[in-house]
Amino acid sequence: MKIPFNKPYFTGKETKYIEQAVRNGKISGDGAFTKRCHEFFENKFGFKKVLLTTSCTDALEMAAILIDIKEGDEVIIPSYTFVSSANAFVLRNARIVFADSSSNNPNLDVDQIEGLINDKTKAIVVVHYAGIANDMQKVMDLAAKYGLYVIEDAAQAIDSYYRDQPLGAIGDLAAFSFHETKNVISGEGGMIVINNEKFMDRAEIIREKGTNRSAFFRGEIDKYGWVDIGSSFLPADVTAAILLAQLENLDKIQQRRKEIWAIYHKALTVLAEEGYIKLPVIPEYATNNGHMFYILCRSEKERQGLIQHLKKHDILAVFHYLSLHKSTFFHKIHDQRKLPMTDYYSDHLLRLPFYYELSPDDQELIIKLIYEFYSQC
Known part of the structure; x- marks a missing residue:
């Protein structure tokens, strides 16, 4: 990639x-x-x-x-x-x-x-x-x-x-x-x-x-x-x-990761305002440590389409956890309560490339391609 x-x-x-x-x-x-x-x-x-x-x-x-x-x-x-x-x-x-x-x-x-x-x-x-x-x-x-x-x-x-x-x-x-x-x-x-x-x-x-x-x-x-x-x-x-x-380099690492997070957030705000995606929410009692940046797509199918669109350009974006209560190991012993928000994040959340050495040009390309994908939706 x-x-x-x-x-x-x-x-x-x-x-x-x-x-x-x-x-x-x-x-x-x-x-x-x-x-x-x-x-x-x-x-x-x-x-x-x-x-x-x-x-x-x-x-x-x-x-x-x-x-x-x-x-x-x-x-x-x-x-x-x-x-x-x-x-x-x-x-x-x-x-x-x-x-x-x-x-x-x-x-x-x-x-x-x-x-x-x-x-x-x-x-x-x-x-x-x-x-x-x-x-x-x-x-x-x-x-x-x-x-x-x-x-x-x-x-x-x-x-x-x-x-x-x-x-x-x-x-x-x-x-x-x-x-x-x-x-x-x-x-x-x-x-x-x-x-x-x-x-x-x-x-x-x-x-x-x-x-x-x-x-x-x-x-x-x-x-x-x-x-x-x-x-x-x-x-x-x-x-x-x-x-x-x-x-020993924690402060330096954190500063750069927070910069990457802020660039994603600012650049993708227009798509969020137009209803194409949702962005991470940070409650007033919490801070942001720049660990990851994710978006929430409107459907699982749309998420898969965006993954493939980025992959076509040699960019790897990935979803995250599958609901544990529905896992092969656990689903038979789960008490059958519905956990709709868990399933929502399992089906809609997409993590974008995120690492210290992600260059401004590469991040700009990722953002451009996300806009390109949604311009066709």
Whole structure:
């Protein structure tokens, strides 16, 4: 493709830091670069405790273990999300209760949550789609009222805020992704944020195969052993080396991504005003972190036509999630509630090419071709 949907951006320091990690003689987990990444997030965003993981999926699986999900527990999750948001809890034998999306953006409709809560409900998982915050005050009020845990799936939400609070700092736990499609990357990689202090010690143990090895390496105990369930969730230090190079350039990366987002938004506003497409809505309580730019087409057929029109010119635009409640795995156990907004986004949402090095000329061409397509509709 002349213009791909995504292209990883490298700052230039990644290979230097990888070499340093190798020279340090410790390339397994929790080396010097991992420590520096932890310090970055705790200092910049005020997260109480962070732990790098091999993926956001693993961070979510850790969260499910930490809140002690058991068979019979129910977890409320949006249906319009990546499978990991739900699968982490399915693995612990929870019953997933899917919530519909909002009418003005793909995040879950917080006004529907209370009607889904019963005495088996244990947690609410919010997904900050495209880095745009859910209405977290409403979510946290409901959690406090019913004694529920809140887990933020902040895979796309680095450096984004709910009012003045960083996303990932609000719920009991949060999970981030550093997959190569995200704003800052390590190839594969993720992070769990622990805001509820009662989970801090156990999080280290679960991440280290169920052992208290981390405490041993800090000299807090004279030997370590198997004390809990867990798995090997920590990434190699060379992965953290790549991530640190990205984090040191976070402000620069964010500035450029927000510029690209603003250009799309301004240029496509006329099409939106004429009723051909809908543009992303950012609520007054949320910020925009420039994670992606999507449009909403008038029909699934129209969306496919636009995809093909762009593809003819070697430009890749892609749709996103398929409704999880209708998935091959889940549809037979879904409670048959209709989730019309979830299906709407599944059928109408189209993501445009979006990456740091997207040139002004290439972005102009994408916009021109979108107008060309709709001039023929």
